[in-house]
Amino acid sequence: xxxxxxxxxxxxxxxxxxxxxxxxxxINDYGIALTVDVSLQEAFLRKFNDLAA
Numbered sequence: 001x002x003x004x005x006x007x008x009x010x011x012x013x014x015x016x017x018x019x020x021x022x023x024x025x026x027i028n029d030y031g032i033a034l035t036v037d038v039s040l041q042e043a044f045l046r047k048f049n050d051l052a053a
Contacts, residue, residue, distance in 0.1 A: 004017075004018040004021075006019040006021070006022045
């Protein structure tokens with residue numbers, strides 16, 4: 001992440017490139033955390049199973 005602002009709430013502007021980088025960084029961090037945190041794995045499986053039900 002570059003530190004660039006992704007969303008300017010006061011001006012109601014979303015900076016697409018920065019926003020995409022933030023989302024991709026979050027997904028990457030979540031994937032890494034998912035490999036080591038058992039409680040996160042259990043919660044993920046519960047949510048995924050609820051989607052399939």
